[in-house]
Amino acid sequence: MAALPRVGLHYVATPESMGVPELAAAAEARGFAGVFLPEHTHIPVSRATPYPGGMEMPEKYTRVWDPYVALSFIAATTSLTVGTCVSLPGEHDAIALAKTVATLDQLSGGRMILGVGYGWNREEFEDHGYDRADLRAVVREKVALMRALWTEDVASFEGEHVALSPSWAWPKPAQLPYPPVLLGVPPTDRHFAELVDWADGWIPMAMPTADELAPDVARLQRAWDAGGRDPASLQVAAMQLADAARLEHELDAFADMGVGWLMIDVPTAGTDVVLPLLDDLSRLTRS
Secondary structure (H helix, E strand, O other): OOOOOEEEEEEOOOOOOOOHHHHHHHHHHOOOOEEEEOOOOOOOOOOOOOOOOOOOOOHHHHOOOOHHHHHHHHHHHOOOEEEEEEEOHHHOOHHHHHHHHHHHHHHOOOOEEEEEOOOOOHHHHHOOOOOHHHHHHHHHHHHHHHHHHHHOOOEEEEOOOOEEEEEOOOOOOOOOOOOOEEEEEOOOHHHHHHHHHHOOEEEEOOOOOHHHHHHHHHHHHHHHHHOOOOHHHOEEEEEEOOOHHHHHHHHHHHHHOOEEEEEEEEOOOOHHHHHHHHHHHHHHHHO
């Protein structure tokens, strides 16, 4: 029988919602395995890029904490896995971000999962000094540069958009060869080719049921195998709506398709809303 997925929380935390350390403590007490935080460095007031899904962008995305700083508080005060879902490496100096991730992974004892994405807000990306046409290449190169710093005693990198002269950089991550890098993208052939090419796994950028997700996971597994990747190395972390009754019945189905994590989306709200929801969802951690 396949191992059941680990159950964590995805939380768009802001200064107005339940505090990150408090949420993490409550999550650990109820048996959850991790907390995953998203990232926006900023939101340009004037933008042409529409928010995905055809709705107005929720205001909470203008107020999110820096995920790496917030996750350090979780790592220091709990035994939970800490992760990003998703961070935006295209909006970072890759050399500095490599050290941040390695430090967090090392100080947490190897509890970091790095979920990355391209980001829907192209104006946000352009404010960091790049052309939107280069978005995918910039992200790919920055991840490659970070991996070089994580794995090589004398690291170097030469790309079209980022470069690194031969350099020393420590600490290295606790996890070998480095924390898993999961790419958050929709299930298209182009995205699956990118996953096979350079990622360690997939975060579907939606919240599908087990039945909805199964054909896409099977398709990715076929692409993974055809690309010469070890089938056992593919990691899938699926974001999910906070529907305990449904998820309780679907845990076995997620396990059978090889999903390793369920990241349950928790509302950006106060303790009066979040704690009763965690109490209900905790039935999943007792399965």
